[in-house]
Amino acid sequence: MATYTKNFRFGEFVGSLIWLILWILIIIALVGLPLIFIVLFYVPLPPVNGQVLTPYLFLTMTVDPSRTLPIIKYMIHTDLFRITTFPGFTYAALIAAVTIFIERKFLAKMQLRVGPLYAGKIEGILQLIADGLKLIAKEIIVPSGADKPLFWAAPIAFVAAAAAVVALIPAAPTWVAANVDVGLLAVFAILGFFPLIALLFSWASNSKYPFIGGLRALHQMIAFEIPFILSALSVVILSGTLNLTGIVNSQITSYWFIFFAPISAFVFYISSLAELERIPFDLPEAESEIVAGWLTETSGMIYGLLQLGSYVKTYALAALFVILFLGGWAGPAVMPVELIPGYTGVQIYNHTTADAILWFTLKVFGVIMLMLLPRGISPRIRIDILLHTGWYKLIVLAFINIFVALALIYGGILGPGGLLVR
Amino acid sequence: MAGETAADFAPILYMLGFGLVASVPALILSRLVSPRRRYNPVKFLPMECGQMPTGEGRSHFMMQYYAYILMFVVFDVMSIFLYAWGTALFSIPKAATLPIIGFLGIMFAAMGYALFLAGRKGIW
Numbered sequence: 001m002a003t004y005t006k007n008f009r010f011g012e013f014v015g016s017l018i019w020l021i022l023w024i025l026i027i028i029a030l031v032g033l034p035l036i037f038i039v040l041f042y043v044p045l046p047p048v049n050g051q052v053l054t055p056y057l058f059l060t061m062t063v064d065p066s067r068t069l070p071i072i073k074y075m076i077h078t079d080l081f082r083i084t085t086f087p088g089f090t091y092a093a094l095i096a097a098v099t100i101f102i103e104r105k106f107l108a109k110m111q112l113r114v115g116p117l118y119a120g121k122i123e124g125i126l127q128l129i130a131d132g133l134k135l136i137a138k139e140i141i142v143p144s145g146a147d148k149p150l151f152w153a154a155p156i157a158f159v160a161a162a163a164a165v166v167a168l169i170p171a172a173p174t175w176v177a178a179n180v181d182v183g184l185l186a187v188f189a190i191l192g193f194f195p196l197i198a199l200l201f202s203w204a205s206n207s208k209y210p211f212i213g214g215l216r217a218l219h220q221m222i223a224f225e226i227p228f229i230l231s232a233l234s235v236v237i238l239s240g241t242l243n244l245t246g247i248v249n250s251q252i253t254s255y256w257f258i259f260f261a262p263i264s265a266f267v268f269y270i271s272s273l274a275e276l277e278r279i280p281f282d283l284p285e286a287e288s289e290i291v292a293g294w295l296t297e298t299s300g301m302i303y304g305l306l307q308l309g310s311y312v313k314t315y316a317l318a319a320l321f322v323i324l325f326l327g328g329w330a331g332p333a334v335m336p337v338e339l340i341p342g343y344t345g346v347q348i349y350n351h352t353t354a355d356a357i358l359w360f361t362l363k364v365f366g367v368i369m370l371m372l373l374p375r376g377i378s379p380r381i382r383i384d385i386l387l388h389t390g391w392y393k394l395i396v397l398a399f400i401n402i403f404v405a406l407a408l409i410y411g412g413i414l415g416p417g418g419l420l421v422r
Numbered sequence: 423m424a425g426e427t428a429a430d431f432a433p434i435l436y437m438l439g440f441g442l443v444a445s446v447p448a449l450i451l452s453r454l455v456s457p458r459r460r461y462n463p464v465k466f467l468p469m470e471c472g473q474m475p476t477g478e479g480r481s482h483f484m485m486q487y488y489a490y491i492l493m494f495v496v497f498d499v500m501s502i503f504l505y506a507w508g509t510a511l512f513s514i515p516k517a518a519t520l521p522i523i524g525f526l527g528i529m530f531a532a533m534g535y536a537l538f539l540a541g542r543k544g545i546w
Contacts, residue, residue: 013469029452054485060492066492074496079433079436082433082437083433083437084440088437088440089437089440089441089444089493104543135450135452136448136451136452136456137455137456138452138456139457139458139459140449140452140453140454141466142466143466143467143468143469144463144466144467144468145468145479152449154447155445155449156441156445156446159441159442159444159445159540160438160439160440160441160442160445161438163437163438163440163441163444164434164435164437164438164441166437167433167434167436167437167438168434168465177433177434177437178430178431178432178433178434178437180431180434181430183485184505185502185505186431186434188502190434190458191445203480205479206479207468207469207470207475207479208468208475208477208479208481209469211479211480211483212483215483219487219490220492222487222490222494223490225494226494226497226498226501229498229501229502230501230504233501233504233505233508235510236505236509237508237511238512239508240509240512242509244506262440269429287521291469291471296469297468297469300452301449301451301452301456302449304448305448305449308434308445337470343437345455347456384487387487387490391490391493391537392537399526399530406519409511409512410516410519415511416512
């Protein structure tokens with residue numbers, strides 16, 4: 001119920017706005033510009049057109065479009081851009097946002113509903129922005145007796161850990177933030193943090209339902225961590241490397257590994273659903289049994305951050321599936337060789353990279369749709385059946401495919417000099 | 423294969439830091455714009471479906487499926503150990519696979535026996 005203040009006068013309102021703009025300008029002039037210069041002074045700037053850039057030249061060049069392109073090209077190839085924008089955080093967050101919207105519409109269509117409809121003219125496309133504004137404007141309630149530092153730190157740690165997984169995911173050739181030799185093991189190492197964060201948060205909430213949910217998250221990890229790790233082992237045997245870019249390259253020189261390791265792909269898919277706490281493995285946040293599981297005491301932006309983290313994690317695991325089994329960015333060339341025909345200036349556009357990004361994104365969305373599908377068609381499974389599935393069935397299935405992979409290698413079909421290696 | 427240094431892992435840490443940088447302002451902004459009404463102490467009680475909460479929030483809770491947790495400690499290490507073998511498969515002689523098969527046989531026998539015992543005695 002919105003109300004005006006008692007003595008509302010339009011002139012005073014406009015006056016206050018002018019004062020606000022004045023203060024913002026003063027702050028920009030006195031603090032913002034010196035800060036920009038200090039940052040530019042310490043950032044190593046590239047030599048452009050034969051002259052080394054100084055902060056002053058940099059600011060003048062941003063006005064001239066023909067001199068701006070080299071700077072943009074230089075900036076795109078820095079680590080900062082990789083971490084903040086393209087294979088890094090912004091790309092993952094964008095895909096996470098699209099995933100949330102697709103999930104809501106897709107589930108609604110499966111259940112003969114219409115889904116979000118009112119925010120935005122077309123099919124409720126602005127629903128996510130509305131939800132974000134709502135979450136920011138809501139009060140954060142910390143329950144009495146909660147461990148306050150942990151309660152505030154856990155959502156931040158969740159987002160940060162999800163971002164750290166994304167850092168290892170290559171989205172196109174040479175486009176990866178951290179190209180390490182043990183990429184796959186590093187992904188597993190960081191994914192091991194999530195159940196611990198869930199348990200810490202549930203312990204910090206000082207409430208019964210979160211505590212039960214946190215313990216269930218731990219059990220889920222115990223049941224599905226080993227099949228998860230073993231299902232990727234057959235891919236490592238087939239490609240002979242742990243580097244994610246190397247795994248994709250070995251699929252480009254032969255065929256996609258899903259043809260040689262379909263059982264592993266199935267086990268990996270099932271256990272990544274469990275890692276993501278998605279239906280049918282959403283026992284840690286089973287809303288019909290234990291209120292909302294370990295998310296019971298969350299409110300406002302804390303809930304928003306946890307959701308953001310979990311969808312970024314969804315992107316990371318879908319991308320990992322694509323890299324391990326679906327050939328990463330491999331695909332036919334469809335993008336035009338030249339974006340602007342006849343242009344002979346500084347080239348930013350590269351058609352092989354554009355193809356790679358296109359195919360990678362399409363495949364990731366395909367896998368994400370596959371991960372959203374069980375939510376519409378499957379009920380939640382019981383916790384003893386969960387442990388039974390993990391320990392008795394999935395581990396055995398993963399091992400069957402490991403022996404198939406060994407047979408392929410020693411039979412001379414794959415591996416160095418194999419029959420199917422181009 | 424080229425060796426790697428600890429600096430190769432630095433982007434992971436930067437990314438972790440960027441996650442912090444991106445999420446902390448969201449909390450601060452939310453704290454600035456959201457209302458804070460503290461006059462109703464019932465609001466801050468732990469959630470118990472509308473009832474007054476009884477007992478401790480952090481109580482003793484039975485960690486079920488204890489046998490699986492013990493097995494997890496062993497077999498998680500085993501599965502990571504297999505990666506060292508899987509990566510080096512192209513560069514080791516074929517005869518070196520036999521000891522690994524033997525090792526897997528031993529581990530699988532142990533796992534099968536543990537699962538059998540857990541099932542028969544009804545250990546949680």
